[in-house]
Amino acid sequence: MVSMDQIQKYLQRIEESDSNSFLYVNPNAEKEAKNADGKLAGMAFAIKSNINVKGLPVTCASKVLGGKRPYIGTFDADVISRIRAEGGVILGMTNMDEFACGSSGESSAFGPSKNPAAREHIPGGSSSGSAAAVAEGLCDAALGSDTGGSIRNPASHCGVVGIKPRYGRVSRHGLIDLSMSLDQIGPFSRDVETAARVLEVIAGPSPNDPTTIKSPVGNLTIPKRGRIKFGISGELDALCHDPRIMKVIHGKLEGLSPVDVSLDGVDLAVQAYYPLVYVEFFSGTRRFDGRKYGEVIEEVAGPEVLRRIMGGREISKAEFKGRYYRMALAVKKSIAESFSRAFRKTDVIVSAVTPILPHRLGEEISDPRVMYAYDALTVPVNLAGCCAGVIPAGKVGGVPVGMQVIAPDEETLFSALEMIS
Amino acid sequence: MNEDIKKQAKEIMDEFMAAMERAGVKPDKAAGLEREAQVRTGLEPCQDKEFPELMLKNAPKVKDHSVVAERKNW
Numbered sequence: 036m037v038s039m040d041q042i043q044k045y046l047q048r049i050e051e052s053d054s055n056s057f058l059y060v061n062p063n064a065e066k067e068a069k070n071a072d073g074k075l076a077g078m079a080f081a082i083k084s085n086i087n088v089k090g091l092p093v094t095c096a097s098k099v100l101g102g103k104r105p106y107i108g109t110f111d112a113d114v115i116s117r118i119r120a121e122g123g124v125i126l127g128m129t130n131m132d133e134f135a136c137g138s139s140g141e142s143s144a145f146g147p148s149k150n151p152a153a154r155e156h157i158p159g160g161s162s163s164g165s166a167a168a169v170a171e172g173l174c175d176a177a178l179g180s181d182t183g184g185s186i187r188n189p190a191s192h193c194g195v196v197g198i199k200p201r202y203g204r205v206s207r208h209g210l211i212d213l214s215m216s217l218d219q220i221g222p223f224s225r226d227v228e229t230a231a232r233v234l235e236v237i238a239g240p241s242p243n244d245p246t247t248i249k250s251p252v253g254n255l256t257i258p259k260r261g262r263i264k265f266g267i268s269g270e271l272d273a274l275c276h277d278p279r280i281m282k283v284i285h286g287k288l289e290g291l292s293p294v295d296v297s298l299d300g301v302d303l304a305v306q307a308y309y310p311l312v313y314v315e316f317f318s319g320t321r322r323f324d325g326r327k328y329g330e331v332i333e334e335v336a337g338p339e340v341l342r343r344i345m346g347g348r349e350i351s352k353a354e355f356k357g358r359y360y361r362m363a364l365a366v367k368k369s370i371a372e373s374f375s376r377a378f379r380k381t382d383v384i385v386s387a388v389t390p391i392l393p394h395r396l397g398e399e400i401s402d403p404r405v406m407y408a409y410d411a412l413t414v415p416v417n418l419a420g421c422c423a424g425v426i427p428a429g430k431v432g433g434v435p436v437g438m439q440v441i442a443p444d445e446e447t448l449f450s451a452l453e454m455i456s
Numbered sequence: 457m458n459e460d461i462k463k464q465a466k467e468i469m470d471e472f473m474a475a476m477e478r479a480g481v482k483p484d485k486a487a488g489l490e491r492e493a494q495v496r497t498g499l500e501p502c503q504d505k506e507f508p509e510l511m512l513k514n515a516p517k518v519k520d521h522s523v524v525a526e527r528k529n530w
Contacts, residue, residue, distance in 0.1 A: 242506045303479055306472035313469065338461055345458070346465030359469060361483035362476050368484060404468060 038077055042068045045079045045126060049173050054149040056168040058084055058101075059092050060127040068124040075236055076122030078229075081168040081177035084128045085135055086220065087112040087209035091125070095211055096143035097133045099336060103329030112209020113244065114178060114220050114237040121236050126174050129164030135180060135213040136316070136339045137161050138188055138409040139394070144337065147396060152194040153434045156393040159189030159409075161213075162223070166193040169223045176233050177223040182213045183308050184388070184413025186221045190425040191388035191437025196230045196456075197223050199413075200238060200445060201248065202420040208243035214315040217308075217417045227426065227452045231255035234445065258450035265451070266296040266381030274302065274411040275387040283429040283436045284387050287455060296377040296384060300369045301415040305407055307366035308414040310350060310359045317347025342403060367418045374419040374441070383451040384441040386412050388425055392434050416441055422448050426456045 042065055049057050061067070064079075071077055082088055085095045087108040094101030111119065118125070132142040140163025141147045150158035151171035158167045162179025166189030169177050179186040181199040190197025198221040205220045212218050222233040238252040253259065265288060275281055320340075325331035333344065350359040377384060389409050400406055416423045422445055428438035440455070442448035508521075517524040 242510060245504070303476055303481070306475045309472060310469060313465070333458075341458065341461050342465045342468075345462040346469050349462070349466050350469050358473060358483065361485065362473060362481055365481050365484035366476060369481075403464070404471075407468075 039065065039068060041077065042079055042124060042126075045174055048171075049126065052171060052173060054151055054167050054171055055146055056129055056148045056164040056171065056173060057081065057127045058094060058096065058130050058145055058164065061091055061125050063090075064124055064126050071122035071124055073121035074232065075118060078123050078176060079126050079174045080118060080123050081126055081129045081165055081174040082115070083131050083162050083165050083177070083179045085131065085180060085211040086114065086178060087211075088115050088125055088128065091128050093128065093211065095134045096131045096145055097336060097340070098144045099323050099330045099332045100328055101144065102335060104327070106328055110209065113206035113241045115209065117237050118233075123236075129162070129168055129177060131163055131165070132161035132185075132339070133337050134211070134316070134320070134340050135161040135182060135185055136343055138184065138406055140164070140189065141396070142337050142339050149396070150193055150393070153192070153393070155395050156434055157192065157396050159192035159389075159393055161185040163189050165223050166190050166195055166197065169193070169195045169225060175224070176229055178220055178237075179223055180210055180213070180218055180220050181417070182217045182219075182312065183410045183417050186223065187388050187413050187423060187425040187437070187439060188409060190223060191439075192393045192435060194427045194435030194437070195223055195225055196227055196427075196452075197221065197425045197437075198230050198234055198448075199416060199423050200234060201422040202417070203246045203248040204252070204422065204445060205234075205238045206241035206244040206247050208241060212315070212319050214312040215319065216311065216315060219417075227424075227449065227456045228256060230424070231449050238445070253446045255445055255449045258453045259446050263447070263451045263454055264382045265291045265293040266377060266384045267293045268296050268298040268301070268377065268384055268386065270298045270301050271384070271386040271412060271415070274390055276390045277392060277431070279431045280387045280389075280392070280436050283431060284385065284438050287428045287438055288385060291455070293385065294381050296380050298370075298373045298377055298384070298415065300366060300373050303366050304370060304415040304418055305411050307363040307370075308410065308418060309407060310363040311367070313343050313347035314351055314360050315347075316343045317351060320344055339403065370415050371419040374415075374421055374443075378443045382442065382447050386439045386441070388412060388437045388439045392431060392436075412439065424448050424452050426452055
């Protein structure tokens with residue numbers, strides 16, 4: 036049974052909120068909620084603005100698609116069809132870093148979202164609005180996309196649960212890609228059980244995305260594994276520069292007797308990740324030539340989008356020497372092998388999410404390498420193709436700090452998250 | 457401004473490559489082979505049974521189980 040009061044309450048809160056989490060509210064949300072039925076009946080969702088929802092603006096928080104001739108979704112992405120089929124209600128489209136290029140939420144062409152859990156700090160990115168909307172209680176759950184940490188980073192900074200499924204576990208059909216060999220869609224929620232319920236619905240094979248894993252999704256809401264072995268990696272821990280964050284993480288592991296595992300190569304993850312993203316993003320953006328939506332991407336996009344396009348173009352030209360993309364692929368393969376070896380010794384690996392606390396909103400960071408370093412602990416997971424979840428672990432100076440749990444599959448991941456949350 | 461961004465992007469990529477070279481990383485020569493393995497060269501049937509149906513469903517114009525391609529239309 037759908038609680039119309041709850042949907043109306045959310046819509047009212049969104050209207051009153053000044054967090055800039057939502058870029059667009061679905062005017063038909065109440066109407067759609069009336070006939071909702073299924074596993075997610077009446078659950079209210081916020082959707083990142085790079086996922087196609089039929090009839091709503093899918094702008095990627097950019098003037099390219101939200102400018103002269105805005106792009107209105109012409110179809111529902113697989114994840115949206117699945118949420119609707121189980122009675123979920125789409126409340127609207129959320130703010131994000133422009134074309135998912137960023138880790139702070141500040142590169143949106145429509146202004147940044149505010150972090151409801153630490154108002155003076157960035158919410159993280161790129162799925163900034165989705166994490167902030169959940170943290171502020173503007174919806175029950177939200178969808179984001181994670182290419183190098185874009186779900187886990189804002190989940191940590193906003194103090195909510197965020198899940199990056201395995202590559203291929205969730206269909207990417209209808210996602211406007213940043214880097215198609217790494218992108219994954221995943222849920223945000225305020226508790227682990229809700230995230231599991233949502234992932235059970237959106238995950239699974241799809242004929243629309245040939246990269247989806249063919250096996251069906253297990254029951255994620257009932258933990259299968261009785262006893263979970265936790266692992267920690269000295270190589271990952273060394274990437275976190277703030278001892279206060281590490282104290283929070285290690286505090287959560289007390290009594291769990293974690294084993295040490297080795298993850299060779301993760302110190303090169305950022306250096307390998309960005310060439311892959313630059314090249315694939317450059318390739319993916321060639322369709323935004325202004326003919327259909329009125330704006331040429333190179334003329335209206337922000338500096339980070341331009342940097343990736345121009346860098347991608349340059350290294351694509353130089354690729355015949357195999358110096359960039361293939362070098363990065365070699366590191367990607369080696370990191371995947373490291374995780375594979377580590378999972379023979381442990382069920383899950385625990386780490387911090389970001390090396391430092393989120394900076395203050397508006398604080399100027401002129402060197403992009405400083406921003407890229409935010410991803411050091413999250414990109415290894417995307418390169419390895421495994422799954423990871425973030426749960427709130429504590430606070431440092433009033434700012435939420437999340438804990439990342441990395442696993443070889445979602446059943447093991449949720450068993451571990453249930454155990455420690 | 458665009459020239460500055462381009463220069464900066466190239467610098468970052470070169471710096472990242474230098475870090476990988478210093479660590480002794482060798483380019484993954486097999487990376488292209490994966491793609492070659494996916495290219496059909498002969499008359500063998502498509503492995504994915506659903507693909508032809510999906511292709512035809514998405515095509516703007518279909519005739520006798522074939523896509524009718526019109527220049528600049530698809």
